[in-house]
Amino acid sequence: MxxxxxxxxxxxxxxxxxxxxxxxxxxxxxxxxxxxxxxxxxxxxxxxxxxxxxxxxxxxxxxxxxxxxxxxxxxxxxxxxxxxxxxxxxxxxxxxxxxxxxxxxxxxxxxxxxxxxxxxxxxxxxxxxxxxxxxxxxxxxxxxxxxxxxxxxxxxxxxxxxxxxxxxxxxxxxxxxxxxxxxxxxxxxxxxxxxxxxxxxxxxxxxxxxxxxxxxxxxxxxxxxxxxxxxxxxxxxxxxxxxxxxxxxxxxxxxxxxxxxxxxxxxxxxxxxxxxxxxxxxxxxxxxxxxxxxxxxxxxxxxxxxxxxxxxxxSRHQLMNSSFNTLHLVNTYGAFGSIVRLRHEVVIEGTDEARPTAETVWREYSFKGKPGDPRRLPRQFAPYHLRLDWLMWFAGISPSYARPWLRPLVARLLENDPATLRLLRSNPFPAAPPALVRARLYRYRFTDWQELRRTGAWWHREPVGELLPPVRSAR
Structure with missing residues (x-):
């Protein structure tokens, strides 16, 4: 043969x-x-x-x-x-x-x-x-x-x-x-x-x-x-x-x-x-x-x-990235059949004040890969896969993507869960867990050359609204 x-x-x-x-x-x-x-x-x-x-x-x-x-x-x-x-x-x-x-x-x-x-x-x-x-x-x-x-x-x-x-x-x-x-x-x-x-x-x-x-x-x-x-x-x-x-x-x-x-x-x-x-x-x-x-x-x-x-x-109704059997053999593939025009990012914040007011200082949780601090240049992680960061992008497109896991995530942050915090870049509450945690939606766009020289920021962001109102620990 x-x-x-x-x-x-x-x-x-x-x-x-x-x-x-x-x-x-x-x-x-x-x-x-x-x-x-x-x-x-x-x-x-x-x-x-x-x-x-x-x-x-x-x-x-x-x-x-x-x-x-x-x-x-x-x-x-x-x-x-x-x-x-x-x-x-x-x-x-x-x-x-x-x-x-x-x-x-x-x-x-x-x-x-x-x-x-x-x-x-x-x-x-x-x-x-x-x-x-x-x-x-x-x-x-x-x-x-x-x-x-x-x-x-x-x-x-x-x-x-x-x-x-x-x-x-x-x-x-x-x-x-x-x-x-x-x-x-x-x-x-x-x-x-x-x-x-x-x-x-x-x-x-x-x-x-x-x-x-x-x-x-x-x-x-x-x-x-x-x-x-x-x-x-x-x-x-x-x-x-x-x-x-x-x-x-x-x-x-x-x-x-x-x-x-x-x-x-x-x-x-x-x-x-x-x-x-x-x-x-x-x-x-x-x-x-x-x-x-x-x-x-x-x-x-x-x-x-x-x-x-x-x-x-x-098929005219082509599926994207689907398996037809539970062994994931001979699958169908495809990516970015549609393109997002505007970037929305979920920003998670916490405070140690039990009763928030208009003057309350909210401190932001920083993620390893997804955009957060406008002055931070995006990093190279691939081929390593930051799974939570990727799902946060989907949550910015539609809150329905985050429905199964966002509240559990907030609950873990309210108790400073070590395993969860290891997925993040930084924890703004290292000494004690926050009293409240919330999730807000921001519109992000890349700065232009003039903005970058003037501000040192790679991103410009502005608030869009609230994704999850302040949540208090159950304890």
Missing amino acids: EWFSSPDYWWSRLVLQRALAAVYLVGFLVAANQFRALLGERGLLPVPRFLARTPFRRSPSIFHLHYSDRFFAAVAWGGVVLSAAVVAGAADAVPLWASMLIWAVLWALYLSIVNVGQIWYAFGWESLLLEAGFLAVFLGNAGTAPPVLVLWLMRWLVFRVEFGAGLIKLRGDRCWRDLTCLYYHHETQPMPGPLSWFFHHLPRPLHRVETAANHVAQLVAPLVLLTPQPAASVAAGVIIATQLWLVLSGNFAWLNWLTIVLALAAVDGSRAAALLGLPAAPAQSAAPLWFQVAVLAATGLVAVLSYWPVRNLL
């Missing part, structure tokens, strides 16, 4: 697998650092409460067998250690069956976290990581040549990510069709980065070029990705360059980095190795029969499950 393997893609697989393991590592690290406040037994949306009302068939997870904060921490930190081992080459240093088992364990552990993560894990890049991780189980290791079918499944995944995003834009907001969306996007995106202010102030003709280039990368390059070499490598290069542009312009967790990693499956490894002066691929043995059967079975499964995302791509 010479058609089964492609030794020329050895370097592509090596880089793809190590980089994918690095993304896994980030995902598990985020879970380990944030779960107590968000999902723990005293979290904003506790896992035990979710498990009590959700059967296993709707959310397959090892936590249905047992849950405790200590066990969740063991799962998350275990994932960090195992991911780091794969980055260091552990999966290439063991037999093929053991390598597949390592990748399968990583997938099962992260699936268990996502399936109890509720709204905190309702992001497209969670499903993307799980789908990519499932395919990686069947990519083999250094002892076998990369299977052609799995490399094509990786291309099919990148195609759905990019083409789905392109179609959702064409079918969505009119500004994508008249090339004006980037007049607003750099300013109103969920979590701007340190260069977003500068991207926003590019000349408007360049914004139109950005938008047009995005359409090429998401609607043309994915089609070329499915053609023979060297065209497929060129298309992968276009996708990678576009994703790097997005990395520079904002914070989108690991979405951009994972898309870059997956695009490597379409890069001709032998040509890349020759171009970069890398050594030739080592001798690789023929794939054993049982591995060939496993790859064919996985390919058949993906082919069957592809019916739903293909139907979604062809």
Whole structure:
């Protein structure tokens, strides 16, 4: 079965697998650092409460067998250690069956976290990581040549990510069709980065070029990705360059980095190795029969499950970032079908005065990533994912997004809960909890060059109204 393997893609697989393991590592690290406040037994949306009302068939997870904060921490930190081992080459240093088992364990552990993560894990890049991780189980290791079918499944995944995003834009907001969306996007995106202010102030003709280039990368390059070499490598290069542009312009967790990693499956490894002066691929043995059967079975499964995302791509009512099964396999993707024109930020404030008056001083809680202090330049966090900060952006769009968790968040702040405070940049009440906490809505916009020179502020903000009136501790 010479058609089964492609030794020329050895370097592509090596880089793809190590980089994918690095993304896994980030995902598990985020879970380990944030779960107590968000999902723990005293979290904003506790896992035990979710498990009590959700059967296993709707959310397959090892936590249905047992849950405790200590066990969740063991799962998350275990994932960090195992991911780091794969980055260091552990999966290439063991037999093929053991390598597949390592990748399968990583997938099962992260699936268990996502399936109890509720709204905190309702992001497209969670499903993307799980789908990519499932395919990686069947990519083999250094002892076998990369299977052609799995490399094509990786291309099919990148195609759905990019083409789905392109179609959702064409079918969505009119500004994508008249090339004006980037007049607003750099300013109103969920979590701007340190260069977003500068991207926003590019000349408007360049914004139109950005938008047009995005359409090429998401609607043309994915089609070329499915053609023979060297065209497929060129298309992968276009996708990678576009994703790097997005990395520079904002914070989108690991979405951009994972898309870059997956695009490597379409890069001709032998040509890349020759171009970069890398050594030739080592001798690789023929794939054993049982591995060939496993790859064919996985390919058949993906082919069957592809019916739903293909139907979604062809639908006028295209869904964005949806899974059609509880294992998050063969999903549909897409982002920013509509663009927010105005940026509204939720600002949480507290006071130690038990009876507030018009003269009461309210002190602001500072978040790590989301805009707060107008004089603070946005920071770069991606591929690390600040889950609470992202949900605060959604709350600024509509209070309904915050309904399940905002009041519990305020309750934790009223008691200076250590796990919750670790999600924040600073606590204005380090000595004792505040007497009252409230949430206000502000309109934010980037300053212009003159305002920046005069005030040193990157943002201008003005109050819009009250999102949550002052709340007092229940004690």
